Amino acid sequence: MRTDYPSRFDAAAADLDAALFFDTAASRLSAGGRALAYFAVPEDGAHRLLLAIGFDREGAVEVYSTRVAGPSFRALTPSFPELHLFEREIWEQSGLRPEGHPWLKPIRFNTPGAVPGVADYFTVHGSQVHEVAVGPVHAGVIEPGHFRFQCHGEKVFHLEIMLGYQHRGAERALAAGPDARSLRYAETLAGDTSIGHAWAYCAAVEALCGVNVPPRAQVLRGLMLELERLANHTGDLGALAGDVAYLPTASFCGRLRGDFLNMTALVCGNRFGRNMLKPGGVEFDLDYALIKELKLRLEAAFRDVAGAAGLLWETSSVTDRFEGTGVVTRQAAEGLGLVGPAARASGVGLDTRRNYPYGPYEGFTMSVSGSGDVYSRAYVRWLEIQKSAELAAGWLDALPEGPLAAECGPLAPGCGAVSLVEGWRGQICHFALTGPDGRFRSYKVVDPSFHNWQGLAMALRGGEISDFPLCNKSFNLSYCGRDL
Amino acid sequence: MIKAFFARLRQGYRTMPYPAAPVKLPPRYLGRPLLKGRASLAVAAAACPYGAIAAGDAPSLDLGRCVFCGACAKAAPGAVEFTRDHRLCASARRALSLTGGEMERAEPLTRELRRLFGRSLRLRQVSAGGCNACEADCNVLGTLAWDMGRFGIQFVASPRHADGVLVTGPVTRNMELALRKTYDAVPGPKIVIACGACAIAGGPYAGHEECVGIPKDIPVDLYVPGCPPHPLTILDGLLRLLGRID
Numbered sequence: 052m053r054t055d056y057p058s059r060f061d062a063a064a065a066d067l068d069a070a071l072f073f074d075t076a077a078s079r080l081s082a083g084g085r086a087l088a089y090f091a092v093p094e095d096g097a098h099r100l101l102l103a104i105g106f107d108r109e110g111a112v113e114v115y116s117t118r119v120a121g122p123s124f125r126a127l128t129p130s131f132p133e134l135h136l137f138e139r140e141i142w143e144q145s146g147l148r149p150e151g152h153p154w155l156k157p158i159r160f161n162t163p164g165a166v167p168g169v170a171d172y173f174t175v176h177g178s179q180v181h182e183v184a185v186g187p188v189h190a191g192v193i194e195p196g197h198f199r200f201q202c203h204g205e206k207v208f209h210l211e212i213m214l215g216y217q218h219r220g221a222e223r224a225l226a227a228g229p230d231a232r233s234l235r236y237a238e239t240l241a242g243d244t245s246i247g248h249a250w251a252y253c254a255a256v257e258a259l260c261g262v263n264v265p266p267r268a269q270v271l272r273g274l275m276l277e278l279e280r281l282a283n284h285t286g287d288l289g290a291l292a293g294d295v296a297y298l299p300t301a302s303f304c305g306r307l308r309g310d311f312l313n314m315t316a317l318v319c320g321n322r323f324g325r326n327m328l329k330p331g332g333v334e335f336d337l338d339y340a341l342i343k344e345l346k347l348r349l350e351a352a353f354r355d356v357a358g359a360a361g362l363l364w365e366t367s368s369v370t371d372r373f374e375g376t377g378v379v380t381r382q383a384a385e386g387l388g389l390v391g392p393a394a395r396a397s398g399v400g401l402d403t404r405r406n407y408p409y410g411p412y413e414g415f416t417m418s419v420s421g422s423g424d425v426y427s428r429a430y431v432r433w434l435e436i437q438k439s440a441e442l443a444a445g446w447l448d449a450l451p452e453g454p455l456a457a458e459c460g461p462l463a464p465g466c467g468a469v470s471l472v473e474g475w476r477g478q479i480c481h482f483a484l485t486g487p488d489g490r491f492r493s494y495k496v497v498d499p500s501f502h503n504w505q506g507l508a509m510a511l512r513g514g515e516i517s518d519f520p521l522c523n524k525s526f527n528l529s530y531c532g533r534d535l
Numbered sequence: 536m537i538k539a540f541f542a543r544l545r546q547g548y549r550t551m552p553y554p555a556a557p558v559k560l561p562p563r564y565l566g567r568p569l570l571k572g573r574a575s576l577a578v579a580a581a582a583c584p585y586g587a588i589a590a591g592d593a594p595s596l597d598l599g600r601c602v603f604c605g606a607c608a609k610a611a612p613g614a615v616e617f618t619r620d621h622r623l624c625a626s627a628r629r630a631l632s633l634t635g636g637e638m639e640r641a642e643p644l645t646r647e648l649r650r651l652f653g654r655s656l657r658l659r660q661v662s663a664g665g666c667n668a669c670e671a672d673c674n675v676l677g678t679l680a681w682d683m684g685r686f687g688i689q690f691v692a693s694p695r696h697a698d699g700v701l702v703t704g705p706v707t708r709n710m711e712l713a714l715r716k717t718y719d720a721v722p723g724p725k726i727v728i729a730c731g732a733c734a735i736a737g738g739p740y741a742g743h744e745e746c747v748g749i750p751k752d753i754p755v756d757l758y759v760p761g762c763p764p765h766p767l768t769i770l771d772g773l774l775r776l777l778g779r780i781d
Contacts, residue, residue, distance in 0.1 A: 161709075161745065167709040167710075188661060188717050190692030192660045192662070192673050192674050193670065194670065195661075195662055195663070195710055216664075216707065217662075217664055217665070217704070217707060218709055219664040219704075219705055219743060219745050219746055220740065220746070221739075231584035231606065235604060239666035239668070239738075239762075242666030242669075242763065243666075243668065245668070299539045299542060302678070305675075305678030305680070306546075306549050306678055306679055317561045317563070319563060320561060320564045320565050322765070323668050323763065325603075326565075326603075326605060355545070355546060359546070530667070
């Protein structure tokens with residue numbers, strides 16, 4: 052069956068016979084489909100598998116489901132590596148074993164007896180081959196994770212990333228909603244993507260209520276999302292400069308990131324955009340004085356970012372470190388289902404704002420760069436900064452009139468909704484299912500980082516271990532968004 | 536090189552004059568909440584999804600549980616009002632329970648500790664669950680706009696180089712051991728800072744079986760409320776701890 056975003060669909064209509072489910076999944080994934088979400092939901096003592104496939108070219112989403120009676124199911128990972136983490140997650144959460152999965156091990160270590168970081172690691176043996184283990188506590192103010200490098204001297208043969216330290220039960224708690232705490236859960240799935248995840252949550256609820264968001268609210272959401280992107284992309288360019296010891300851009304961008312966060316706080320009081328969105332619309336409005344102030348600040352901040360970023364491309368000590376470092380080929384990016392700037396930097400033409408237009412994004416043109424290295428991931432961010440600043444300025448000039456929110460009634464029972472939002476890290480997917488009582492039966496969150504962590508591991512292959520901080524920063528993935 | 540020089544000229548000097556001059560906070564910023572009246576406090580208490588408000592004979596609002604969503608003030612504007620006061624830090628957990636009177640602000644460290652840390656405080660940050668927003672606002676303090684280094688405060692990579700730990704997040708089961716090991720690795724005397732609603736009382740994740748909180752035997756010297764705390768709130772707490780402002 053097929054659902055056009057953001058409409059809801061009848062959950063029962065997605066049901067297929069088990070054999071047909073796996074054959075259909077395989078044929079649709081080979082016919083240009085990309086896995087958006089794949090998970091299991093308990094159902095009368097057994098489990099139901101649900102798979103959402105996105106067709107980027109057509110901008111369509113298809114959903115299939117099947118009931119699994121036995122203790123295992125057919126793994127699709129051998130043919131479709133993009134599913135590897137989804138199937139490991141299904142196994143860890145439900146106990147259903149994906150038969151034929153080549154790399155079956157825990158991802159969040161949240162089952163009884165599991166010890167975080169303790170699993171069978173891929174190892175390389177031989178004379179002078181050695182292993183380097185880092186984390187969970189890293190040398191910096193960043194989130195925890197465990198990284199193991201298989202090295203020969205400086206050369207990295209393989210990097211394995213074990214996370215799960217940030218697992219705090221956010222997705223499980225969301226599935227018990229909707230209630231008064233749901234929105235804050237969405238805002239803190241990944242704190243630097245508060246607007247992105249809150250929008251995805253609101254869009255899922257709105258689809259289930261059958262509510263259309265007024266145009267003014269749509270544009271205000273867009274404005275906040277682009278400010279979030281501007282802040283984070285600017286911060287990333289600064290951090291990348293810092294990792295190659297180019298301090299001018301590092302210092303300038305650290306301050307400029309704060310300027311964008313302060314613009315967000317000017318609208319809703321919180322630097323991360325908390326309390327701005329709500330199902331049906333937004334909480335805060337802009338008056339003439341505020342619009343004027345935002346325009347002035349946006350113009351000034353953008354001018355300074357242009358100056359700070361411009362230095363990067365002209366400084367040979369920077370380009371020497373950026374170019375050719377941490378290359379992810381287009382083939383690898385597509386095979387692993389990478390999303391966001393990381394995918395676009397490898398030449399993959401996927402941006403939710405273009406491929407699955409929603410809200411205020413009409414006729415959006417995306418930014419792609421082809422070389423797949425750190426330079427490319429930095430440059431795509433700069434292209435997107437320009438685009439976001441242009442969009443935000445345009446919206447401030449022509450804010451539609453009208454109400455700030457529509458009233459959301461009860462959720463339709465027995466339905467499902469898939470919402471897609473292009474957060475600054477890439478495509479965010481929320482998949483909500485309601486039970487017969489009109490409450491959530493399950494709520495699945497797929498942060499862009501869930502897809503992209505494997506991309507970072509691939510970027511290190513054949514590289515040098517001293518390039519890890521730079522590669523890591525060029526992806527800047529979320530630990531908490533993946534661990535939930 | 537010359538271009539970097541001109542860029543530096545254009546960007547200008549950006550370190551804020553704080554604490555000599557106040558920082559301008561946005562008009563919609565939600566700071567320290569104020570208990571105004573008892574009349575509709577029960578409505579505000581019912582509206583709080585985190586059980587931070589107690590109505591009844593001994594009304595109070597627990598800043599440690601508050602995530603500053605503003606639901607209480609929206610439901611009962613006569614009972615709770617959010618001021619724009621960013622000074623939220625406290626030295627004792629009980630001081631976070633606001634009852635309507637003056638808030639007991641964070642106390643300076645003992646004379647002995649201030650002699651050691653007063654002009655050079657090195658902190659090891661441990662992220663233990665949470666959403667990475669507290670971490671982001673700690674990082675901000677290192678940028679040239681805030682330049683925490685001018686007060687002698689710095690985040691360091693190794694716990695062996697640190698004078699204390701700053702904990703963010705609700706401390707997940709999966710991070711409990713790592714937090715303890717990091718704390719143990721810091722040489723004494725050492726301080727502990729609980730930064731953000733999560734680290735103080737679980738924040739949005741209060742009551743989750745996946746989270747254990749900061750272990751009881753690790754004493755906390757400074758509580759920094761907020762979800763996430765504004766950088767100004769964190770800096771205010773640190774400077775009070777060192778006796779640099781009052």
